[in-house]
Amino acid sequence: MSELKIYNSLHRQKEVFTSLYPGHVGMYxxxxxxxxxxxxxxARPYITFDVVYRYLQFLGYKVRYVRNITDAGHFEEEGREAEDKIAKRAQLEKLEPMELVQKYTNLFHWAFLRFNCLEPSIEPTATGHIVEQIEMIKTIMEKGYAYESNGSVYFDVKKYAESHDYGILSGRVLEDMLESSNRELDGQEEKINNVDFALWKNAPPEHIMRWPSPWGEGFPGWHIECSAMSSKYLGKQFDIHGGGMDLQFPHHECEIAQSEIAHGELMARYWMHNNMITINGRKMGKAYNNTIKLTExxxxxxxxxxxxxxxxxxxxFILQTHYRSTLDFSNEALQAAEKGLQRLWSAFEVLQKLSYAANGQPINEELDKQVRQWCLECEEFISDDFNTAKVLANLFELSPVINSIKGGQVKMHELSEETFQLLQKTWQNFLIDILGLQPETLTNDNSKLDGVIxxxxxxRKEAKAxxxxxxxxxxxxxxxxxxIQLKDEKDGSMTYSIQ
RNA sequence: GGUUUCGUGGCCGAGUGGCUAGGCUGAGCUCUGCAAAAGCUCCUACAGCGGUUCGAAUCCGCUCGAAACCUCCA
Known part of the structure; x- marks a missing residue:
């Protein structure tokens, strides 16, 4: 079995994966x-890490997969006024903040169930862990790396950088950042240095979401929830921390700094970042006003x-590209994906119905060897930093062989029984279990329609006769x-498929 | 301005210094009553210019172009 190699953003290279505790993996x-x-x-990160989760389990690891729900309302710069994002939308929609949060949480769960994403082991909410966050902030203050200012608490980045490597993940140089802050951030005047980030924010009167704290009523800062919740459920140090590339700085860099001070350890050993989905060459994001919602x-x-x-x-569509490459949206590309998947899926259905039958005829050594190689390579590819694109390419290579067995261009006996079983197992393992693809037509349990068809x-057979x-x-x-498409099969039978 | 990444055939996209990635589209053929599906075959690219090398899309330099991050962001 090939070793699992993961590209670790921390060191900008692929590294052989070993877990902190044998047989177990902690992933946030x-x-x-x-x-x-x-x-x-x-959709990209959650599908990407779903495959990571599935493959780790396939390898036999017991994985604790923690994925948070941010429901505490971070900041949003709108004009000059900093407002609570969630509170603002709530007012617009005349909903309670938690009602709004519930609605979108439900919608999120619904969408990712349809993507066939496995549910995380723990899905902690920021609002459910205010106490843990406050405790962590207190620890950081006690150690002297945070200061209070007007009811808010900031992390002292400059002091941290004196003895630690701030920028270890993102490659930023503190000196550059100290000078080049060209943006006006809210609360900037409260900070010692512009690079300091908030651990706790004092809540203005109109802010709906607020909690009491040693520093007055407020709400947690931008990054503290991930540090607090990951350590609670996975320990001070754990194996994998994942997220989008856009979170690398400042979010993950800040997480590392906070956790380092609070726990004295580098929080995660492997950092994985998926690339963005673009549209017309530009990142899809709210700020660019170019998003397409999943429901749409x-x-x-x-x-x-x-x-x-x-x-x-x-x-x-997402798995056909490596997760660290950008993926450009277009109707053409999506339609190509649709057809490709259809082809792959029908080959899988054919394969499932086939059963091995030997008749003493000789094996086609060349073909047998090739099929075997394509099958075995799948594991090699997925182990190489989750190269789902190459796995799919090999399944496509195998499709004509499968279809040819059905069509008669290739005889079953040309493959050894062992190879044929490997073929079936490979498709089941990779297409279904690891890549997590599933039939779209699961809802077709209407036997009445089937009777009509x-x-x-x-x-039609009678008419043809x-x-x-x-x-x-x-x-x-x-x-x-x-x-409803009817197909005349070679043997005179007829099949149908519903589009 | 700083940091980083990328630029592959009609489109989407893998990629190791030397051997056809793959998908979609298009063309031809086989099969078929005709289709569809399937099978076979064809269309062989790596931004530009230098350099290293026996050999580079893959390494180095420069030029041009694009993007991400530096601010909430998957």
Whole structure:
């Protein structure tokens, strides 16, 4: 078995993965801010890390996967006024903040269930861990790396950098940042240095979400929740910390600094960052006003969409690219993904129905060897920093072999029984278990419809038998018009598929 | 301005210094009553200019272009 190699953002290189505790893996992934609906860009990290989670489990690790829900309302710069993002939307929609948060949390769960993402082991909320966050801030203050100012608490980055490497993850140089702050941030005048970041913020009167603290009423700072919750559930040091590349700085850099002071250890050993989804070459994000929400994607209800795209199409679309590359959205690309997935899926269905039958004929050594190689390479590829693109390419290489066995161009006996079983196992393991693809048509348990179609197929067979092609074509064409495709198989039988 | 990354055939996208990635589209053929599906075949790219090397899309330099981060952000 090949070793698992992970690209560690911390060292900018691929490293062989070993877990802190044999047989166990602790993984933390930055979850959604539930102040609005998830869009296509959000699908990338959760699908990426779903595959990581699945593969680690496939390898036999017992994985504790923690993914937070940010429901405490971080800051948003709107004009000159800093407001609580969640509180603001709540007022607009005349909802309680927690009602709003619940709504978007539910929507998030619904969408990622459709993506066939496994649920994390623990999904902690920021609001549920205010106490832990306050305790951690107190510890940092006691150690002298944070100071209070007007009811807010800031982390002293300059002091931290004297004895620690601030910028270890992002490659930033503190001296550069001390000078080059060209932005006006709220509360800047309260800080000793502009690079200091908030651990706790004093809540202005209009701020709805607020909690009592040793420094007065307020709310937690931007980064503290991940440090507090990851250490609570995974320990002071754990194996993998994941998230989008855009979180590398400042979010993850700040997490490292806080945790280092509070716990005296580097919080995570492997840092993984997925790249962005772009649209017209630009990052998809709220700030750019170019997002396509998942609900819009699933329904096709968006001016940039030519049609609706199913959750599995999107999952496949994302997995066809390596997670550290940007992925550009376009209708053309999505439609190509849709067709490709369809092809892969039908090959899988064929493969499942095949069973090995030897008849004493000789094995086609060359083909057998090639098939075996394609199968075995899948593990090599996924182990190489989760190269799902290459795994899929190999499954595509195997598809013609499978279809040819069904079509008769290749005889079953040309493969050894061992190879055939490896083939079946490979598809099950990779397509289903690791890449997490699933049939779209699971909802088709309507036996009544099936009965109707069986009847029509029977009538078509009869028409064909008496060479009444007008009638047989009518049945086929009209069914196709409503999305049911009939296929004449080589052996004279008929099958159908619902689009 | 600083930090970092990227620039691959019609489109999307892998990629190791030397051997066809793969998908989608397009063309042809086989199969078929005709289709569809499937199979086979074809369309062979690596921003530009230098350099290192027996050999570079892959290493180095420069130029041009694009993006991300430096601010909430997946």
């Amino acid at each position: 992934v930055c979850g959604p801010t539930v102040s609005g609906e998830s869009h296509l860009g959000h 994607l699933f329904t096709g209800n968006h001016h940039l969409l030519e049609k609706a795209y199913s959750p599995m199409t999107i999952r496949f 069986q009847l029509l197929m029977e009538m 008496r060479k009444d092609y007008a009638a047989s074509d009518k049945i086929r064409n009209q069914l196709l018009a409503v999305g």
